[in-house]
Amino acid sequence: MNKNIKQTPRYLAVELLTNVLQQGTYSNLGLNQIILKQRLSDRDAHLLTNIVYGVIQNRLTLEYYLAPFIKKTKKIDFWVEMLLLSAIYQMEYLDKIPVRAIFNESIEIAKARGHEGIRKYVTGILHSLKRHGVPPLTEIKNEKDQLSISSSTPMWLVEELITQVGIKKTRNILATINQVPQQSVRVNLAKTSISKVIQDLATEGYDINQSTLTPLALHFNKGFAPDSKAFKQGKIIVQDESAMLAVESMQICASDYVLDACAAPGGKTTQIAMELDEKKEGCVCALDIHAHKVKLIEKNAKRLGVATRVAAQKLDARNVQSEFSIESFDKILVDAPCSGIGLIRRKPEIKYMKTKEDSLNLQKIQAAILDAVAPTLKKGGYLTYSTCTILNTENQMVIDAFLKRHSDFEQIKTKTANEIKETREELGLTIYPDDYLSDGFFIATLRKK
Template identity: 35%
Template sequence: MNARVLALLALDKILLKQAYSNIALNDVLNKYPLSEEDASFCTKLVYGTVQNLIYLDYQLKPYLRKGKQEPLIMNLLRIALYQMLFLNVPDYAAINEAVRRAKKKSPALGGFVNAVLREIQRNGKRSLAGLSPVERLSVEYSYPEWLVKRYVGEYGIEGAEAIFASERNDRPLYIRINRLRGTETEALSALEREGISVTETVLPLAYEVAGAVQKTEAFRDGRITIQDLSAQYAARMLSPKKGEKVIDLCAAPGGKAAQLADLMENEGKIIACDIHPHRLELMEKSFRRLGVKNATTLLLDARESNRNFPKASFDSVLADVPCSGLGVVARRPEIKYNLSEVKLRELVSLQGEIMDSAWALLKPGGFFLYSTCTLDWDENEAQIKAFLERHGDAEIVEEKKILPQQYNSDGFYLCKLRRLI
């Protein structure tokens, strides 16, 4: 099994079975281990092909037979064309591998794949001239047109394009220093000894790193944890005090709850909830590594949180609700193809249910932090507007939207509310 073959296996899972890209890729690489260089190439093929799917199909369309193409052949063509158009790979290498795989299905298919790719090689890239602004953005950045229209409606053509373009950038890896296992200085010294370079960011205790941090002693000992820069704003904006009682709804994998514990110096009480039992186990494992002592996990449907606790029993509530995930498309590009307007409406309804139920748990004067990793107006600003109309005892304290290009991190939305009575 070589990198291209494994990329094809992963792509089939992602596009045909709607598997998450990171999980599909990890599955094939764990089953068929590659060298570090080949694994990196495989990863680039998978993410690059998925990220540019609509553009690749636009380039292929004039050369395809009428009617629906066989999925295996389409994915072979896409992977090969991605290499030809985006990577520094000789055309012959990309074409020959695709033809060889197609011939295993049938000689005729091998000939078809060869003909399509050779034609594109001769004719060059298909122009985007003549497309409307929305059509151009859809093709160039591989976003469904209905989503492009939503982005243009909120951010304008230039704003939408800036977001889409930023998702093509390589994202740095961010860590958070965990003071429950020692000081910031000690953690940075430990990383330096192991050859990990660090760069300061706009947030305290948050660093951009280069190197295999998960293999370091600092990571194993819990001195650091991997957490995107944007996600680190949530706990800081909620800013709970030592000794308070906090509930973190939809908490898995537990990064924000662990950061709350750090800010609270392991004093007070944090209840970290999730609806999936196996995710509770992941949180508990993470809490042990990070030395979190004041958090317990609870299996809970966040829509029913008000049935599980007395009214006004928490000083702070963190609701990092299920969302479309449009802020993390750079890391999970399949999101933009799997989402639909129907699914989006269902998510907005679910988010509202969670907020309404959890609001009853908050003490008067307490704080409620609503957060998402999406850039969609209906899930963010409009959701808060509707909530305020339903709850006259709520007021906005602070609101922040992080666009992906702002810090070269995930897109994120946060709104801190105070309960008045």
């Protein structure tokens, strides 16, 4: 047995997959911690990342491939299932890795983590897979089942999307959710200009291009954005381009007094602050219910050079009237807690952790926050509601219900600098993952009469 088997990417992948899918660890955070702790080489870090994301993204497909080789009456440990799924993923999706290498190390992992019986069990299944091959997806005749298994999307979400947008659009969405997410950053106009930061990044050797969604966003086609001088100098911040549209649609004025009701980690807060001028008394009040997240908002504001325009404090947005007077704010942003279904490409485990019931329960929180902040908006002011989900239960349905409760508000069409989906009939703006290969996002703009 390899004495260092527990430090190999395949062994570490099985451990992390078990933690993510059984205990709820976030894949991106877990990966970063392991890569740093184990001091993995770029090659090993790449293989670890590939296996972890690959298995999570394709879990239902891989389970379909594995099912014929496992006795339904035999219950296996969760980590053993993750070991087998990771081996199948490598066999089916990573054609540059020899099957012999996958088998040898998978068997060594079974022996190191388990016992002789588990080693024999894993060995038998792997050799059976090699002899017979995996069952083709074309054998799945039911259309919804085929969509669910081939895209590895839980059935409830497939059915919800079909109800919302129809079968054709659902197919398009699900065809893109397992692609590698684009690395996008927002240019911080408080410290630089778009043209200058593009020039600086090109000089550093980064391959970048501008987003079609918003003039503030740049794509990193290669290289890690936080390693750049521009990032370290606070000239850019990592932020998905869809998320930038929420603040962009608010049309912030330099003298505005703004409430960011659910602010951490501060991406949208600092985007708002970027447009303000403290000399004109422009300020954004940024709220979060956790003290450590308030500190994170302050840290980001300081790095980006907008700290004097940000007032961060620990407060549940549902209690906003205990701290702020009626009709205090010119504009309010409620970037509401949500299911995060729009982030599937970036956090693939979300689709297994969330349910339709979760989405319905979140409605209550979202409604409570909107009801609480509404009285603190000035007459003629604007309230922007946004989520990083694509489910109507948390988006337009929440807005429609709010408007029934608050006759002093009306919804107007959400507009963006690049006139995204300007010809749509809907007043709200929904960005689906297949539209621009960005995160899924929803924005609604309300005006207080």
